[in-house]
Amino acid sequence: MDAISYQRAADIGSAIQAASQPGTVFIGGGTNLLDLMKGGVARPVRLVDITHIGGLDTITALPDGGLRIGALVRNSDAANHAWVRERYPLLSQAFLAGASAQLRNMATVGGNLMQRTRCYYFYDTAFPQCNKRKPGSGCAALEGNTRIHAILGANDQCIATNPSDMNVALAALDAVVRVSGRDGERTIPFAQFHRLPGDRPDLDTTLLPGELITSVDLPPPLFAAHSKYLKVRDRASYAFALVSVAAALQMDGNTVKSARIALGGVAHKPWRAKATEAALVGRTLDRSTLQNAAALAVQGAKPRRDNAFKVTLAQRAIVRAVEQAGGAA
Numbered sequence: 109m110d111a112i113s114y115q116r117a118a119d120i121g122s123a124i125q126a127a128s129q130p131g132t133v134f135i136g137g138g139t140n141l142l143d144l145m146k147g148g149v150a151r152p153v154r155l156v157d158i159t160h161i162g163g164l165d166t167i168t169a170l171p172d173g174g175l176r177i178g179a180l181v182r183n184s185d186a187a188n189h190a191w192v193r194e195r196y197p198l199l200s201q202a203f204l205a206g207a208s209a210q211l212r213n214m215a216t217v218g219g220n221l222m223q224r225t226r227c228y229y230f231y232d233t234a235f236p237q238c239n240k241r242k243p244g245s246g247c248a249a250l251e252g253n254t255r256i257h258a259i260l261g262a263n264d265q266c267i268a269t270n271p272s273d274m275n276v277a278l279a280a281l282d283a284v285v286r287v288s289g290r291d292g293e294r295t296i297p298f299a300q301f302h303r304l305p306g307d308r309p310d311l312d313t314t315l316l317p318g319e320l321i322t323s324v325d326l327p328p329p330l331f332a333a334h335s336k337y338l339k340v341r342d343r344a345s346y347a348f349a350l351v352s353v354a355a356a357l358q359m360d361g362n363t364v365k366s367a368r369i370a371l372g373g374v375a376h377k378p379w380r381a382k383a384t385e386a387a388l389v390g391r392t393l394d395r396s397t398l399q400n401a402a403a404l405a406v407q408g409a410k411p412r413r414d415n416a417f418k419v420t421l422a423q424r425a426i427v428r429a430v431e432q433a434g435g436a437a
């Protein structure tokens with residue numbers, strides 16, 4: 109058994125100070141980290157409990173009309189907050205599609221941003237090959253069961269997917285992640301927060317060692333009247349997405365004025381389907397427009413042995429999500 113020390117941070121400064129020591133990780137709700145520790149996937153020597161830091165567990169209005177969601181806001185509180193439900197129903201739906209009520213009561217927004225892949229071979233240390241767990245060791249998934257794996261943006265280093273529902277909605281909403289570190293504060297546009305595997309599949313995000321996520325900022329709400337989070341999974345609840353779609357539209361009568369489409373379950377990061385978005389703008393939502401636009405989202409897809417179904421599923425899910433978003437006044 110490994111010895112682990114535990115420290116409770118009273119403020120952002122002391123959390124960052126504590127994290128400067130090697131082997132230190134922050135713990136939020138612990139719903140992902142503790143599983144990883146129990147499985148021997150994560151082996152921290154020091155846990156810094158950030159859940160008692162004041163001021164990071166609130167949702168506040170921003171002067172530009174947007175919303176600031178503190179990193180310690182629990183997923184269920186964010187999902188059920190009146191401003192989130194009214195102004196960003198897409199995000200509320202995504203939160204409620206994730207995990208279970210008990211887990212959402214514990215899970216924090218910062219922890220959800222940082223949750224790790226559900227690739228079977230990452231979690232199971234009986235497989236020595238995992239570039240994400242042990243850089244340079246290989247990828248057992250390539251020759252394994254690839255049902256849940258990536259079809260876009262992957263390579264032979266890593267075919268894992270990002271498992272979060274919240275992240276897909278935040279990608280569509282163009283959120284901004286605010287972080288604090290030893291060099292001060294900085295903001296990271298959501299599209300730059302999560303990474304594709306490249307030659308560093310061990311890194312899921314562009315967060316620097318020791319940096320603390322303090323909040324997620326949402327721009328002013330443009331899509332409250334026309335949005336839909338659609339999650340397709342093997343069970344109706346308590347299962348990760350095979351494919352999910354966050355669709356957000358601005359409509360001018362029956363014509364699409366602007367569109368944001370992000371996919372989950374298909375890549376190492378939430379996947380923005382920019383070509384699909386462009387193909388919808390200025391169009392009415394007839395079936396052939398939707399199908400043509402959806403096809404653009406999976407151009408260049410490289411399915412593996414067991415997940416070719418995701419190429420078709422992603423297109424159908426986009427069509428349905430956009431139809432429902434467009435029809436929801």
Ligand SMILES: Cc1cc2nc3c(=O)[nH]c(=O)nc-3n(C[C@H](O)[C@H](O)[C@H](O)COP(=O)(O)OP(=O)(O)OC[C@H]3O[C@@H](n4cnc5c(N)ncnc54)[C@H](O)[C@@H]3O)c2cc1C
Pocket residue numbers: 133134135136137138139140141142143158179205206207208211214215216217218219220221222223271272273274319320321322346347348349
């Ligand atoms: C059975 C089960 C089913 C699930 N189903 C789903 C699902 O369907 N959809 C879905 O989206 N999720 C699902 N989840 C995952 C769940 O959403 C995550 O476990 C949760 O969001 C993580 O939040 P946390 O606060 O518990 O993070 P923790 O476990 O505390 O931390 C996770 C990681 O984030 C880091 N971290 C935490 N806070 C910060 C911060 N402020 N700054 C920097 N780093 C930080 C930690 O160091 C750690 O590396 C499921 C989990 C379980 C166990």
